[in-house]
Amino acid sequence: MKKLTIRGGIPLYGDVYIGGMKNSALPILFATILTRGKNILYQIPKVSDIDLSLEILSFLGAVIEPLDDGGLLIDTSPIEFRDLPFEVSGKIRGSMYLIGAMLGRFGEASVGMPGGCNFGGNRPIDLHIKGFEALGARVNFTEDSMLHTEALDGLVGNSIYLDTTSVGATINIMLAATGAMGTTVIENAAREPHIADVANFLNAAGADISGAGTTTVKIRGGRPLHACRYTILPDMIEAGTYMLAAATAGGCVTVHNIIPKHMETVTAKLLETGVKVSVTDNSITVESDGRYRGTNFKALPYPGFPTDMHPQFGAMMCYAEGISTLVEGVFPKRFRYTDELTKMGADIHRTEENTALIYGTPRLRGASVHATDLRAGAALVIAALAADGVTEITGVEYIERGYTDIARHLRELGAAIELTET
Ligand code: EPZ
Numbered sequence: 001m002k003k004l005t006i007r008g009g010i011p012l013y014g015d016v017y018i019g020g021m022k023n024s025a026l027p028i029l030f031a032t033i034l035t036r037g038k039n040i041l042y043q044i045p046k047v048s049d050i051d052l053s054l055e056i057l058s059f060l061g062a063v064i065e066p067l068d069d070g071g072l073l074i075d076t077s078p079i080e081f082r083d084l085p086f087e088v089s090g091k092i093r094g095s096m097y098l099i100g101a102m103l104g105r106f107g108e109a110s111v112g113m114p115g116g117c118n119f120g121g122n123r124p125i126d127l128h129i130k131g132f133e134a135l136g137a138r139v140n141f142t143e144d145s146m147l148h149t150e151a152l153d154g155l156v157g158n159s160i161y162l163d164t165t166s167v168g169a170t171i172n173i174m175l176a177a178t179g180a181m182g183t184t185v186i187e188n189a190a191r192e193p194h195i196a197d198v199a200n201f202l203n204a205a206g207a208d209i210s211g212a213g214t215t216t217v218k219i220r221g222g223r224p225l226h227a228c229r230y231t232i233l234p235d236m237i238e239a240g241t242y243m244l245a246a247a248t249a250g251g252c253v254t255v256h257n258i259i260p261k262h263m264e265t266v267t268a269k270l271l272e273t274g275v276k277v278s279v280t281d282n283s284i285t286v287e288s289d290g291r292y293r294g295t296n297f298k299a300l301p302y303p304g305f306p307t308d309m310h311p312q313f314g315a316m317m318c319y320a321e322g323i324s325t326l327v328e329g330v331f332p333k334r335f336r337y338t339d340e341l342t343k344m345g346a347d348i349h350r351t352e353e354n355t356a357l358i359y360g361t362p363r364l365r366g367a368s369v370h371a372t373d374l375r376a377g378a379a380l381v382i383a384a385l386a387a388d389g390v391t392e393i394t395g396v397e398y399i400e401r402g403y404t405d406i407a408r409h410l411r412e413l414g415a416a417i418e419l420t421e422t
Helices: 022-034 046-061 093-106 126-134 167-177 193-204 235-247 262-275 308-317 336-343 374-384 406-412
Strands: 004-006 012-017 038-042 064-068 072-074 108-112 138-141 146-150 159-161 183-186 216-221 227-232 251-255 276-279 285-290 296-297 325-328 347-352 355-359 368-370 390-394 416-422
Touching: 004 167, 004 262, 012 235, 012 406, 022 046, 022 093, 022 167, 022 193, 046 064, 046 093, 064 227, 072 146, 072 368, 093 108, 093 126, 093 146, 093 167, 108 183, 126 138, 126 159, 126 167, 126 276, 167 193, 167 216, 235 251, 235 262, 235 285, 235 374, 262 285, 262 374, 285 308, 296 308, 296 347, 308 325, 308 355, 308 374, 336 347, 336 368, 336 374, 374 390, 374 406
Parallel strands: 012 251, 038 227, 159 183, 296 325, 368 390
Antiparallel strands: 004 390, 004 416, 038 072, 064 072, 108 146, 138 146, 183 216, 251 285, 276 285, 325 355, 347 355
16 A cells, blocks of 8 residues: 655745646547547546556557657557456546447447546436437446446437536537437536547547537537547646645745646635735746635536535645635535544534535644545645644555656655655
8 A cells, every 4th residue: 555654844846747637638548439540649647547548448459559759649440349347447437438439439338337536425427328318329237237338220419408517428428429420419518628628639530529618519420530649638636736735835836737727716716815826828836925814615517616626725724814615516525535634633614515614723733644535635635735743645546546746746846755655
């Protein structure tokens, strides 16, 4: 088991170069199944969720080869239809996208139910199923927790209304709809930047998708897709995490290779706390003396404050002057991280299922804590960087799902952090 050991109280100074966005790279990797050719992708992040996705593509027969220029060649022409048993596809939530991609290419998919971070509460897939059935596929669960979908007469375009704004369902239906005859319209679609990223990849491969990034996405399906070269957009959550680390620990850190527009809500919230933020066209600098005001926020679908930044912001508010109210509007039970922060002396009160009140305190104490999911782990790292004494964080495997070399990046910023195998 891996462990991060962090001695807190050291301000951070320097630069971090942000990688490609995990939650965009995952669907785009599986979308290559639709292209039947030699794709070349850039800014694929080196995180464990991506490693697992590449293993799945290899299992299906894809040929994957790293290139000297940093690109990744993914040849999906050899791929043949295969069932994807739970032991292959069940470890990550992103494997949900295999269904849309396999349906779009083969008219059929059989995938072991996806895994993914369990941050409290279940993670339904009813909207994904609603979309596949609207396109003419039959969906059923087999006894060994396999989700089998099949369009015996081929997929046919349709209009689909998503009752809840869902990133995964929006993308999954978009993937399948490229293989449907006729036009599909997704209403109440999610607007996260990575949805437009997936649509841009598919259009570069010959698809005809418009409206991605708005609440109405139109896909004119049935066009054969070809391989293409594509660069994944930068990871706004990775960038936001380092911005909050600098705000909380104090110092001056610049995150590079980002799209500031995607960071607007995080930047706005930091400014509300009194932290200094300066923005250029591809970087953001955060300057802090570690003292700042509390504030309130509600995690909402994009363009709202990202739910994937909620735990990190919760950690930052533990050190704020005053009281902060955190409301989680996407995953109401996403508060398991607060139990671990409480072990460090944080003063957090859960007033309702989806709400926490955080009473800021000047110091937290180092403790032994456990990452319960990817972003909870990032929150514990942030809290540890400003805590008195040493914090030991287990469950690092969760953090590695979404952050490349987080210990090295933070050490280069001056943090006293070590990654060890226990
Ligand atoms: C994606 O999860 C991300 N995961 C999550 O990131 C992220 O928190 C989430 O989008 C929201 O931005 C990946 O991209 C692999 P949703 P996803 O469908 O697609 C409900 C991280 O930390 N819902 O947008 O599963 C659902 O319960 C991870 O990187 C249904 O009701 O999220 C939730 O309340 C964690 N029925 C809301 O919609 C469905 O069929 C939004 O979920 C699907 C979802």
